[in-house]
Amino acid sequence: MTKPAEASELFAHCHAVVLAGGSGTRLWPLSRTLLPKQLLSLDGGESLLKRTVNRALDVFDPRRVWVVTNEEHVFEVRSQLREINPALEKGVLAEPVGRNTLPAILLALDAIVADDPEALVAVFPSDHMVDSNGGWVESLGKALPLAREGRLVTFGIAPDKPETGYGYIRRGAPLASGAFDVRSFVEKPDLATAKLYLESGEYYWNSGMFVFSAEAFLEAVRAHQPVFWDWWERRAEAPLCSGYHSIPDISVDYAVVEKMDSQAVIEAAFGWDDLGNWEAIYRMGGKDQCGNALQGDVLALDCKDSLLISRGGKLACVGLENMIVVQTRDATLVCPKSESQKVKDVVGALKKQGSELINAHVxxxxxxxxxxxxxxxxxxxxxxxxxxxxxxxxxxxxxxxxxxxxxxxxxxxxxxxxxxxxxxxxxxxxxxxxxxxxxxxxxxxxxxxxxxxxxxxxxxxxxxxxxxxxxxxxxxxxxx
Structure with missing residues (x-):
C-alpha cells in the first residue's frame, strides 16, 4: 500500500477533475434537475460531491482539484466546497449548457495545461460511491506510471453478478503492476451476455474513472475528433464557453477513450457502486432486522427487504416486500426493487406532461x-x-x-x-x-x-x- 508521504510525492504534479454536471433522473423524486444526486446526501451523511472531493484531497493539492459543473449548480457546488476548503472555489468551472463528458473534460484541461502542459490528469465522476480506504490511493499509484508512458488508464471493477446496467472492459495481455492491456470496451450487454462475461473472468465493469497525460489525451482528440480539436484550437481567439452551444453532445468514452491507441486497465482495489438507481441505494444502506433500509420519519409494519425513505412527513407502510417507497413533500415514488431502472421512464412521462416536479423541490x-x-x-x-x-x-x-x-x-x-x-x-x-x-x-x-x-x-x-x-x-x- 502506498504510504502518505510517498503518495504526496507521487501526486505532486497531478490534477484531479471531478465531473459534477449531471442532471439526475434515476433517483427521482429525491434527485431533481436543480438538485441532482451528486449534491444530495443519500444516507444522512455528506453529499456524494463532498465525498468525492474529500477523497481527492487525500492525495491531490486543493489547487489542483477542478470541479466541472453547469451554471444552474455552480453556486451550490461552490457552497459545498467552501465548507471543505475555501481554496477549492477557484477550481470550480461552469458549463453554460450540458454537452456530456468530453466538452467538460476539455474545459478543465484548458485551465490545467495553461499551468502545466505535461500534467497528468485523473478524472472522477462525482456521483459514485467509492470505499474510502487505502486501496483507492494504491490503484491510482499504479496508474500514474502507465499514464506517463502515454497510456490512458481505466479502473475496472471485478463483477460479482451479471449486471446489465454497466459498460464492460475486456482485458488483454498483462502489464506491470497488475495492469492489463485493454482488448475492447463493451456496451451494456443483455442478461445472457452479461452471464458469459462473468463466467469468463476476462471482463470488468467500467467505473468511469481514468488517468491520462494531458498531452496524450489532446493528441487523441486531434486525431479522432476534428470538430472538437478545431473548437479547442480556437480558444485563444474566443473562450471555450463561448462556443459551447454549437458543439456536439458526446461522451468521452465514445469520442476518445475507446479510440486511443494505448490503453490499460487496472483491477480496482476498492469497493465501488455507481448508485445508478434506487436498488443501489438499498444495497448501500444499513438494514433493520427485517432487511429494510429506512430513512426519515418511517413506520414500517410487517415489511421486508424494502427501501423506505421519507423527506416530508410521516410515511407509514404495511406488508411491503422488496419494494421502494420514496416520499418528498411534493411527490412519492412506489415501485418494486426489480423495476427501479424504470424510474427514468417516470421522469420522461412527467417531462412530456410539462411537470415542474422533475426540475425542483418545493x-x-x-x-x-x-x-x-x-x-x-x-x-x-x-x-x-x-x-x-x-x-x-x-x-x-x-x-x-x-x-x-x-x-x-x-x-x-x-x-x-x-x-x-x-x-x-x-x-x-x-x-x-x-x-x-x-x-x-x-x-x-x-x-x-x-x-x-x-x-x-x-x-x-x-x-x-x-x-x-x-x-x-x-x-x-x-x-x-
Whole structure:
C-alpha cells in the first residue's frame, strides 16, 4: 500500500477533475434537475460531491482539484466546497449548457495545461460511491506510471453478478503492476451476455474513472475528433464557453477513450457502486432486522427487504416486500426493487406532461439563500423566502406579476423603485408588476419573509435582472 508521504510525492504534479454536471433522473423524486444526486446526501451523511472531493484531497493539492459543473449548480457546488476548503472555489468551472463528458473534460484541461502542459490528469465522476480506504490511493499509484508512458488508464471493477446496467472492459495481455492491456470496451450487454462475461473472468465493469497525460489525451482528440480539436484550437481567439452551444453532445468514452491507441486497465482495489438507481441505494444502506433500509420519519409494519425513505412527513407502510417507497413533500415514488431502472421512464412521462416536479423541490436553493413554495393555484403563489446574513437578491422586475412581502423574522432592506426601506417583523411592502425591486439582508441573522405573488403568469422565468452581485447575467432566468 502506498504510504502518505510517498503518495504526496507521487501526486505532486497531478490534477484531479471531478465531473459534477449531471442532471439526475434515476433517483427521482429525491434527485431533481436543480438538485441532482451528486449534491444530495443519500444516507444522512455528506453529499456524494463532498465525498468525492474529500477523497481527492487525500492525495491531490486543493489547487489542483477542478470541479466541472453547469451554471444552474455552480453556486451550490461552490457552497459545498467552501465548507471543505475555501481554496477549492477557484477550481470550480461552469458549463453554460450540458454537452456530456468530453466538452467538460476539455474545459478543465484548458485551465490545467495553461499551468502545466505535461500534467497528468485523473478524472472522477462525482456521483459514485467509492470505499474510502487505502486501496483507492494504491490503484491510482499504479496508474500514474502507465499514464506517463502515454497510456490512458481505466479502473475496472471485478463483477460479482451479471449486471446489465454497466459498460464492460475486456482485458488483454498483462502489464506491470497488475495492469492489463485493454482488448475492447463493451456496451451494456443483455442478461445472457452479461452471464458469459462473468463466467469468463476476462471482463470488468467500467467505473468511469481514468488517468491520462494531458498531452496524450489532446493528441487523441486531434486525431479522432476534428470538430472538437478545431473548437479547442480556437480558444485563444474566443473562450471555450463561448462556443459551447454549437458543439456536439458526446461522451468521452465514445469520442476518445475507446479510440486511443494505448490503453490499460487496472483491477480496482476498492469497493465501488455507481448508485445508478434506487436498488443501489438499498444495497448501500444499513438494514433493520427485517432487511429494510429506512430513512426519515418511517413506520414500517410487517415489511421486508424494502427501501423506505421519507423527506416530508410521516410515511407509514404495511406488508411491503422488496419494494421502494420514496416520499418528498411534493411527490412519492412506489415501485418494486426489480423495476427501479424504470424510474427514468417516470421522469420522461412527467417531462412530456410539462411537470415542474422533475426540475425542483418545493425548497429551491439559490446563491442568496432559498425559497420554499408553500401553496399555489391559478393566478397566485405563496413562498417562504430565507436570506442569510449578507445575502442579496438581484435588482429585478417582473412583467406579469405583483408581489406582497411580509417580514416574519430579521431585518430586511427592501428597494422598490428608487426608494429603500428597512422592514422588521410584521412589516410589509407591495411591489407592483413592472417595478424594479430588490431584497437584501444587512443584518446578522437570517431574514425570513412570506411572499404572495399574484398575476396571470407566475413562472420563474418572468424575471429581468439589472444588477447581480453573484455574477449572473442580466437576463430573464430562473429564480431571483
Amino acid at each position: 425548497t429551491v436553493r439559490r446563491p442568496w439563500g432559498s425559497y420554499t413554495v408553500l401553496e399555489e393555484g391559478p393566478h397566485y403563489k405563496i413562498k417562504r423566502i430565507e436570506v442569510p446574513a449578507g445575502g442579496k437578491l438581484s435588482l429585478q422586475m417582473h412583467h406579469h406579476r405583483s408581489e406582497h412581502w411580509v417580514v416574519v423574522s430579521g431585518t430586511a432592506l427592501v428597494q422598490v423603485g428608487e426608494k429603500e426601506t428597512l422592514l422588521t417583523e410584521n412589516q410589509s411592502v407591495d411591489i407592483p408588476k413592472a417595478t424594479v425591486h430588490r431584497l437584501s439582508n444587512p443584518g446578522k441573522v437570517t431574514v425570513e419573509i412570506i411572499e404572495i405573488q399574484t398575476g396571470p403568469y407566475l413562472e420563474e422565468d418572468d424575471i429581468v435582472r439589472f444588477e447581480d452581485v453573484y455574477g449572473r447575467n442580466a437576463k430573464s432566468g430562473p429564480a431571483s
